[in-house]
């Protein structure tokens with residue numbers, strides 16, 4: 122009996138130490154190059170919501186406390202990521218299966234920092250477990266400031282149509298702001314989502330890839346009901362080149378230009394000659410080569 126008790130105490134101590142170690146490593150890493158780049162915030166980016174992953178309430182709240190002084194305005198907790206590695210760890214969308222833990226993570230983090238804490242969730246884990254409204258209520262009870270809902274289950278990943286009805290149910294269930302997410306690709310779809318669900322804001326995912334103008338489109342369409350014209354080819358080309366220069370400045374020549382390849386593929390989707398350009402883009406190794414290719418093909 123005594124031995125069992127001692128064993129439990131030792132295990133508890135070990136876990137506490139391990140948690141402390143994990144948090145210290147994360148915070149130390151903040152000084153490391155990669156994480157620092159991930160946490161880099163440009164003064165013109167405002168307001169910024171910074172997102173954390175995690176399933177241990179102590180670790181998530183300690184991390185939040187450790188980074189609170191960085192210049193971001195909102196702390197978001199990811200409960201929507203479908204990636205197997207993340208789900209296996211009980212993090213991301215796996216948390217949708219554990220309402221009690223959701224409460225603990227959110228309430229502990231809310232108490233640990235002064236900045237508002239929001240949560241990104243999904244429709245549910247799979248079709249048999251659709252519980253976005255239940256989880257949103259728990260987030261609210263735990264002190265969460267807002268909730269963003271992606272209308273797909275974890276099993277769907279990013280495929281199929283997003284279920285806006287579930288976003289409407291979440292909106293009905295809570296009084297904190299609800300941000301709808303899934304398949305918003307234009308001013309029209311944004312307004313349609315807001316009308317159908319009553320959500321307070323929309324979140325854009327893939328439609329922003331290679332299309333930074335979508336935010337202007339939404340704002341203008343919302344005000345006037347008229348679609349602004351897509352920028353002309355020359356303007357899109359200039360945007361790609363500017364993006365490439367900034368990417369190289371930020372990530373260095375080697376990584377910067379390689380990361381730019383996927384962005385160019387997104388920017389040029391649907392443009393004349395884009396299929397051929399996409400074939401060639403993966404061979405581009407420098408800014409000059411990119412400029413030459415765009416001038417030649419577009």
Ligand SMILES: Cc1cc2nc3c(=O)[nH]c(=O)nc-3n(C[C@H](O)[C@H](O)[C@H](O)COP(=O)(O)O)c2cc1C
Pocket residue numbers: 172199201241271279283302303304305324325326327328
């Ligand atoms: C490549 C990729 C990376 C993503 N990374 C994140 C992430 O780090 N955090 C997050 O909350 N959502 C992430 N998402 C999900 C999007 O925020 C969004 O929920 C999803 O794409 C559905 O919206 P959409 O139909 O407008 O694309 C990611 C999506 C994609 C395609």
